Amino acid sequence: MRDEQKLFKQQTDQLLKVLNQQRHDWLNHFQVLLGYLRLGRPEQGVEYLQRVTELTYQESMIARINSSLLSVFFLTFNALHTDLLLEVEIGNQVDLTEAAVTETELFRFVTDLILSVKEHVNRHEYEPASMLVSLFADERGIHFRFDLAGGLRASGLEEVEKLVHSSKQHAMDVAEWIHTNEEWVLEVVVPVVERKR
Structure with missing residues (x-):
């Protein structure tokens, strides 16, 4: 039973690390977009949003490789x-x-x-x-x-x-x-x- 608990703890620690990193990445994306808007540079904001959209599309493709x-x-x-x-x-x-x-x-x-x-x-x-x-x-x-x-x-x-x-x-x-x-x-x-x- 202890081995199963140890494995579960390791897996949950890794999952939390991944979720924290993903949240951090998304906050960075939003801050960059907000910065472009505050600077009055919507064209650059649109370009950045297109790059983030492509990244999200690639993640979706990775999830679908079966x-x-x-x-x-x-x-x-x-x-x-x-x-x-x-x-x-x-x-x-x-x-x-x-x-x-x-x-x-x-x-x-x-x-x-x-x-x-x-x-x-x-x-x-x-x-x-x-x-x-x-x-x-x-x-x-x-x-x-x-x-x-x-x-x-x-x-x-x-x-x-x-x-x-x-x-x-x-x-x-x-x-x-x-x-x-x-x-x-x-x-x-x-x-x-x-x-x-």
Whole structure:
């Protein structure tokens, strides 16, 4: 019983942290809009509101990828981690139930990759590193593109290589992989299950 209570406390603490961060973010958005209105700059207020609307739309798309594990991971990551800023873009309606790998395998690969990058990224003094994760579907499958602003330390390259190798064992195809000091990009294509006609 104590283990269940401890787990519940940890989960509620994390949930409160996420909710507090979301409230803080929304208050910041309202303060920026109010500032533009007070300064008599409604055009800039409209532009800012359009950016916030696009961000909200992307969050809605993330919630609809049909993987509660990955949706929650993506939507809560920035509230729970401060040393890597994650931006997620969904290019078109992505349905992860169509993936030819299990939700657990996909979740493990994506989260292990992002957390390994977070642990081994070249750090800047004044701002956190950032990574853009893009998901889109086409005739080849579901694409996961990880685009890190900056590079990885040598300590992380071996760890990431193991993850990439394991992705190939799960029938994922590496479409692009660039790893230099200035740029780190990995694009993996997850095959989809053929639909019955």
